Each structure stands twice: as C-alpha cells, then as structure tokens.
Amino acid sequence: MELLNKILYALPAYQSAAIAFLLILNGIKMGSRARILMGVFQFFCAVYFSFNFLYAIHNYDALIALYYVILPVILLFLPLFYLYLLAITTPGFTFHRSHFRHFIPAVLFLLANTPFLFAGMHEKLGYLSQGLASSSHSGLISYLIIVYVAAIFGILPLQLILYFYKAIGLYRRHRNYIQDHYSYTENISLNWILALMVSLVLFFLSNQMLYLFGYERTYFSPLIYNMVMLVITLFTGYCALSQKDLKSLEVKEKDDQLLIAETLTEPIISGTPENVMAEPGSGLSLSGNEVNKSDRVNKGFNPSTDLPVSSKYAGSPLSEQRKLIIIDHLTTLMTSDKIFTNEKLSVEDVAARLGTNTKYVSQVINERYGKNFYNYINTFRVEEAQRILISGGWEKYSMIGIALMVGFGSKSSFNSSFKRITGQTPSEFVKSNS
Numbered sequence: 003m004e005l006l007n008k009i010l011y012a013l014p015a016y017q018s019a020a021i022a023f024l025l026i027l028n029g030i031k032m033g034s035r036a037r038i039l040m041g042v043f044q045f046f047c048a049v050y051f052s053f054n055f056l057y058a059i060h061n062y063d064a065l066i067a068l069y070y071v072i073l074p075v076i077l078l079f080l081p082l083f084y085l086y087l088l089a090i091t092t093p094g095f096t097f098h099r100s101h102f103r104h105f106i107p108a109v110l111f112l113l114a115n116t117p118f119l120f121a122g123m124h125e126k127l128g129y130l131s132q133g134l135a136s137s138s139h140s141g142l143i144s145y146l147i148i149v150y151v152a153a154i155f156g157i158l159p160l161q162l163i164l165y166f167y168k169a170i171g172l173y174r175r176h177r178n179y180i181q182d183h184y185s186y187t188e189n190i191s192l193n194w195i196l197a198l199m200v201s202l203v204l205f206f207l208s209n210q211m212l213y214l215f216g217y218e219r220t221y222f223s224p225l226i227y228n229m230v231m232l233v234i235t236l237f238t239g240y241c242a243l244s245q246k247d248l249k250s251l252e253v254k255e256k257d258d259q260l261l262i263a264e265t266l267t268e269p270i271i272s273g274t275p276e277n278v279m280a281e282p283g284s285g286l287s288l289s290g291n292e293v294n295k296s297d298r299v300n301k302g303f304n305p306s307t308d309l310p311v312s313s314k315y316a317g318s319p320l321s322e323q324r325k326l327i328i329i330d331h332l333t334t335l336m337t338s339d340k341i342f343t344n345e346k347l348s349v350e351d352v353a354a355r356l357g358t359n360t361k362y363v364s365q366v367i368n369e370r371y372g373k374n375f376y377n378y379i380n381t382f383r384v385e386e387a388q389r390i391l392i393s394g395g396w397e398k399y400s401m402i403g404i405a406l407m408v409g410f411g412s413k414s415s416f417n418s419s420f421k422r423i424t425g426q427t428p429s430e431f432v433k434s435n436s
Contacts, residue, residue, distance in 0.1 A: 010224055011058040014231040015051035018044045021239035028243065035097070036089035040242040043082040046075050047235055057130075058224070066126050073115055073153045074108040080158075080165045081105060083202075086242070087169055087195065091176040093248040107157050114149045117142055162203060169199055178374075179248070182364050185347040185379035188411045189246045198241075201234055320362050328366045331356050342382040343409040349375045380419045383408040387420065391428065392435050401428055 022044035029037030053072050056064045081104035089095040118126070121142050129143050176192050184190060335341050335355055344351070352375075353360045367378045386408040390399070399407070405416035420428050 007224060008055070008059055010228040011051070011055040014228055014235060015048050015055050017232060018048035018051055018235050018239075021235060022048055025239065025242060032247075034247050035095055036086055036245070036247055037242060039082060039086040039089055040238070043079070043086060044235065044239060046078055046082065049075050050079075051231065062127055062130055065130050066123075069126075069130060070115055070118055071112065073150065074112040077108040077111055077153060077157060077161065078105065080161045081108070084165045084168055084172075087172045087192075090245055090247065091172050091179070091192070095247075107161070111149065111153050111157070115146070118146055121146075166199060166203065169195065181374040181376040183248075183349045183360065183375060185342065185376055185383075185409070186345060186411050187376075187415065189244050190248065192245075194237075194241045198234070198238060201230075318361075318365055320365055324362070325366050325370070328356060328358060328362060329370060332363070332366065336382050340382075340386070342379050342386070343407070345406070345409055345411045347379060347409065379409070381423055383410060383416075384420050384423045387416070387428065388424070388431065391432050404428075 022041045025037050025041030025044060027041075029035070029039075029041055049068075050072070053065070053068055056068065085101060085104065088101075121129070125140060125143055129146060173192055173195055180187060180190055187193075332352070335352065341347060341352070341355065349360045349363050353363045356363065364375060367373060367375055371378055373381070387404055390404055390407070401416070402413045405413050408416075410416040410419070417427060420426070420431070424431060426434065
C-alpha cells in the first residue's frame with residue numbers, strides 16, 4: 003500500500019515534467035510563445051506535484067528546501083494559464099511589461115514567506131509535519147500559518163474568480179475572431195478550454211475542502227486526487243501541443259490600392275450583373291433594383307446607400323465602387339475557382355487572392371450577406387455537398403469523403419454546418435430528396 007501511494011504521487015510530477023519539456027522544446031522550435039507559456043505552466047505543476055510526492059514519502063529535508071517557493075508557485079498557476087490563453091488568442095502575441103503585474107501576488111507572498119528561512123530546524127519540521135493541526139505554535143510559526151491561509155484561502159479563490167471571468171472574455175473574443183477570419187475551427191477552437199476551466203474550478207474547490215478535512219487520512223482521496231491530476235495535465239498538454247497559433251493578419255493598404263488601380267483600367271464590374279451579385283442556391287442574389295444600382299455604379303453613379311453599412315464599419319474608408327469590385331472578384335473565386343474547397347482557407351488567403359486586405363473582405367461579407375467569414379464559406383461548402391448528394395452516383399463516396407471534397411476538415415464539422423444551414427443532417431437530406 004505504501005509503494006502504491008508513492009507511485010500515485012510520483013506519476014503526476016513525472017508526467018508534468020515530461021509534458022513541460024516537450025512543450026518548451028516544441029515552442030522554441032516553432033517560435034510559439036503560447037506553447038512556451040504552457041510549458042512553464044506544466045513545469046510549475048511538476049514542482050507542485052513533487053512537493054506533494056515529497057510530503058507523501060515524508061522526505062522533510064527536501065520539503066524544507068522547497069517550501070519557501072511553493073506558495074508563489076501555487077499563485078502562479080492561474081496567471082500563467084491566463085497568459086497562455088492570451089497568447090493563443092492574440093495573433094502575433096508578444097510580451098509587454100504590463101503582463102508582469104499578474105505575478106505581483108506570487109512575488110509578495112515569496113517575500114512574506116521569507117521568515118521561514120530563518121526558523122530553526124525544529125520549528126520547520128514541526129510546521130511541515132503538523133501544519134494547521136499543531137496544538138501549539140511559536141510566534142514565527144503562527145505567522146507562517148497566517149501567510150499560508152491568506153494565500154490558499156484568500157488570494158487563490160480571488161484569483162480563481164478573476165481569471166475565470168477574464169478567460170470567459172478571451173474565449174468569446176476568440177470565438178468571434180476565428181469566425182471572422184477562418185473557415186474552419188479544427189485545432190484553433192478553444193472549446194476544450196471550457197471543459198478545462200470547469201475542471202480547474204472543481205479541482206481547486208475540492209482540493210481545499212480535502213485539505214481542510216485531512217485528505218491524507220483517507221485512502222481514496224489521494225487516489226482520486228492524483229488520477230484527476232494525471233487526466234487534467236495530460237489533457238491540457240495534448241490540447242496545447244495540438245493548438246495552432248493564430249496567424250498575424252496584417253492590413254495591406256498598398257495592395258488594395260493596386261487592386262483598385264488595376265480594375266479601374268477596365269469596366270469596374272466585370273461580367274453581367276447576374277454574375278456579379280448572385281450566389282448559386284443561396285437565395286442571396288440581388289433584386290432588379292439592386293442590379294440597376296450596379297449598372298449606375300458602372301456609369302459613375304455612386305450613392306451611399308448601394309450596400310447596407312454596418313455600424314461596426316461606420317468609419318471604414320471603403321467606397322461603394324470598391325465594395326462592388328471586391329464582391330465581383332469574390333463571387334468569381336467562389337463560383338468559378340471554388341476556393342472554398344481548401345480545407346484551411348482563411349480570410350487572409352482570400353484577401354491575398356483579391357489583392358486587398360482582410361478588413362475589407364470581412365466588411366463586404368458582413369454588410370452584403372449578413373454573415374461572418376466562417377458561415378459565408380461553409381454555406382458554399384454545404385451547397386456544393388447538396389449538389390453532390392442529389393446529383394446521383396454519390397453512393398460511391400462516404401459522407402466523410404464528401405465532407406473532405408467540399409472543404410470540411412472533419413465529419414463532425416460537416417454534419418453540424420449542414421444541420422445549421424439546411425435544418426437537416428446529410429442523411430436526412432438524402433432521404434428527403436431520394
């Protein structure tokens with residue numbers, strides 16, 4: 003039983019150290035600050051789990067050497083995790099001096115814990131072996147207990163509330179960002195963060211309750227605690243290694259001016275009005291009045307009401323002529339080139355093909371079609387899948403095969419987008435049109 007107990011406490015420390023090494027090494031190789039931050043987070047987890055392991059095997063000499071930094075380590079967990087989230091949700095993330103304010107509580111409690119270094123060996127052993135359960139304390143040990151209680155039952159819960167709130171804000175911002183800039187969510191979505199945050203909250207709450215009621219006196223508590231830690235650290239490390247950093251999307255005003263200059267040497271809107279504005283099967287084609295407007299733009303008439311202007315883009319310098327040019331070329335890319343079949347298509351890729359910037363592409367899609375980039379591209383993918391499914395002979399393909407053909411990266415994203423756009427699953431669509 004004693005051997006099993008030692009193994010249970012040793013495994014999380016070993017696992018976190020291994021994951022930290024992989025993340026930091028991979029982060030340096032890939033130039034990913036987010037992975038390096040998660041590697042540092044995992045390293046401090048390994049330090050914390052090592053402290054628990056030393057406590058379980060009663061190695062008080064090592065505990066005495068490590069205890070001075072253990073409170074700061076605990077108070078670094080949530081700030082480091084938040085900075086990881088900030089890095090993974092911020093394109094081109096860089097460190098600023100303002101980020102170091104998150105480490106202030108850890109530094110303050112490192113200083114507050116300094117008297118521990120000057121305690122006698124007998125006092126240190128008594129404090130670490132008995133802790134809050136000790137019936138008699140010297141003035142120094144009473145002070146150390148107050149510092150510990152203030153950190154674990156005062157600052158840590160406040161950090162939990164603050165960073166949980168801030169993390170929810172980052173999650174929402176990131177969700178909106180990827181829908182405006184990417185046509186896929188695989189390995190860039192942070193849905194796993196929600197499950198992890200709930201797990202972390204439950205962990206901190208249960209850990210404090212177990213400590214208060216003496217978790218070391220029961221057999222099942224260490225077993226459950228260490229198994230949960232193994233799952234959480236492994237899950238976090240795997241997701242961090244799989245998560246891709248967001249590309250830094252730069253505005254390219256010169257390229258946009260080049261597009262306008264080149265296009266103005268020919269008719270502003272190429273092709274017929276129907277080709278310019280219609281989208282196959284989407285119900286997005288313009289009415290006759292709107293077609294007349296595009297004709298009037300060709301003749302130099304440029305009313306401010308040609309396209310609806312979202313308040314989100316109220317200050318945009320994008321003119322009606324330039325909007326119509328972008329729509330013309332964008333429609334060609336979708337209906338003729340079918341670039342939506344690119345599984346990893348981003349708004350940056352589209353902007354590069356159009357010779358404009360990402361801001362203008364997003365604005366035109368939002369104002370003209372009332373959609374973000376993610377929904378706009380996936381509408382074309384679903385419509386292409388519909389055409390395949392009703393064209394006959396599709397039986398030679400599997401559903402995942404069709405999903406990959408039209409640009410979806412997984413069957414789950416194909417099914418969810420198909421259901422959201424058509425109100426049916428692919429299988430239900432086939433049955434209703436058979």
